[in-house]
Amino acid sequence: MSESLLAYLNGEYLPRSEACLPITDRGLLFGDSVYEVIPAYGGLPFRVSHHLRRLDRSLAAIHMRNPLDHAQWQAVLERLAAQLPGQDQSIYLQVTRGAYPIRNHVIPQQVKPNVIAFTSVNPPRNPDNARRGIKAITLPDNRWHRCDIKATTLLANVLARAQATEEGADEAILIRDGAAMEGSASNLFIVSNGLLLTPPDSEDLLPGITRDLVLELAREAGAPYAQASIHHSDLETAEEVWLTSSTREISAVVELDGRPVGKGVPGEHWYRMDALFQACKERLRLGSECRDN
Ligand SMILES: Cc1ncc(COP(=O)(O)O)c(C=O)c1O
Numbered sequence: 001m002s003e004s005l006l007a008y009l010n011g012e013y014l015p016r017s018e019a020c021l022p023i024t025d026r027g028l029l030f031g032d033s034v035y036e037v038i039p040a041y042g043g044l045p046f047r048v049s050h051h052l053r054r055l056d057r058s059l060a061a062i063h064m065r066n067p068l069d070h071a072q073w074q075a076v077l078e079r080l081a082a083q084l085p086g087q088d089q090s091i092y093l094q095v096t097r098g099a100y101p102i103r104n105h106v107i108p109q110q111v112k113p114n115v116i117a118f119t120s121v122n123p124p125r126n127p128d129n130a131r132r133g134i135k136a137i138t139l140p141d142n143r144w145h146r147c148d149i150k151a152t153t154l155l156a157n158v159l160a161r162a163q164a165t166e167e168g169a170d171e172a173i174l175i176r177d178g179a180a181m182e183g184s185a186s187n188l189f190i191v192s193n194g195l196l197l198t199p200p201d202s203e204d205l206l207p208g209i210t211r212d213l214v215l216e217l218a219r220e221a222g223a224p225y226a227q228a229s230i231h232h233s234d235l236e237t238a239e240e241v242w243l244t245s246s247t248r249e250i251s252a253v254v255e256l257d258g259r260p261v262g263k264g265v266p267g268e269h270w271y272r273m274d275a276l277f278q279a280c281k282e283r284l285r286l287g288s289e290c291r292d293n
Contacts, residue, residue: 005083007118008076008093021114027096029103031153034058039246040081040089040119042285046246048074050209058150059095067095067113080119088124090247093117094152122247130274133254133266134170136243138232139163141174141181141204148203160184171243173235173256176204180230183243186251187211188230191240191269196225210244217276223269240267250274 007019027033038051052070059066068076077091098111143156160172161184171183181199182188187208189198196218201207218225235241239262241253250273252266266274 005119006080007116008080009116010114013079016118019116019118021096021116022099024101024103025096025099025114026111027094027114027152030097030105031151032062032107033094033096033152034062034064034150035092035094035152036150037246038077038091038093039122040077040084040087040091041281043081043085043087043089044284045077045081045091046281046284047209047213048077050212054150054207054209055093055095061146061149062097062151063107064095064097064113067115076117080117084119084121088122089119090122091117091119125249125278130249130251131266133252134243135168135255136171136173136183136241136253137164137167137169137257138175138180138235139172141176143174146203147181147205148201148207150206157184169255170251171253173241173243173253175232178232180232180235181205182208183245186243186245186248189214189240189242189244190230190234190238191242191267192234192238194224194239194269196223196269196273197228197230197234198225199230200227208244208246210246210249213277213280214242214244214250214273217273217280221272221276223272238262240269242270242273250277 005016006013007016009019036051036055038048039046052073056066080091081089094116096114098113100108100111139160160174164172171186173183173188174181180188182205189196198211199205215225235256241256241261243251243253252270253261254264
């Protein structure tokens with residue numbers, strides 16, 4: 001199925017199996033590249049301008065200019081998503097520094113970025129699964145100190161997720177200097193004494209688009225929230241723990257390090273926030289993109 005879909009490669013749309021990059025691409029050799037994953041609901045890309053602004057920030061942080069402007073990106077995303085009308089999708093895009101014949105850490109002066117994008121189907125959300133919640137473990141955060149850049153150098157994240165899977169969990173929450181930062185591919189929220197908390201923006205975590213939306217929805221709903229450091233021990237006493245991302249939406253962690261979180265089922269705050277989030281998706285389907293400004 002996915003092989004019959006077209007992918008975007010440097011201005012062209014090609015069957016995925018024909019969309020190839022040279023072996024000297026610096027994204028491949030050095031992880032010298034950044035990416036985005038943009039959800040599409042009912043075939044419609046969600047919160048696009050937020051993702052494109054984060055892409056601009058990631059590129060600026062690695063001293064690259066965006067090869068496409070936002071209107072060009074929008075056109076690419078819409079064309080890819082239109083191949084799966086009405087379906088939920090994850091649209092992946094990546095900008096690499098480009099291919100250069102000599103393998104050298106030094107960034108070449110004359111190098112042309114490579115731009116790729118493709119879409120994949122996501123199964124429709126299963127509300128029963130969402131209400132079952134997920135299991136997580138805590139692990140030391142051994143990533144670099146620029147986790148705010150959405151870079152493709154994800155080996156530490158991949159190994160953390162592998163360990164979580166080996167231990168029968170769905171996600172790993174990463175601990176740095178005693179503080180819980182985020183998941184291996186998700187942002188962290190806890191509810192503590194009725195207050196919704198997420199770690200503050202810093203170079204040690206990704207400014208998630210879903211996290212921003214959750215904070216917006218909390219503000220609009222008048223729910224008390226704050227950005228504050230979350231100590232490892234706060235996870236043990238929290239009433240609720242959530243992990244958010246464009247692909248997992250808002251997941252309630254019901255078991256952490258083998259112990260139940262709260263009552264061991266998703267809590268009342270999660271039910272309320274999940275309903276607000278689903279309503280936002282519904283508004284996208286009805287033609288008014290939810291707060292995409
Ligand atoms: C390390 C990390 N943190 C957080 C997130 C969540 O970000 P978003 O909500 O923009 O998908 C991701 C998403 O892949 C991630 O990889």
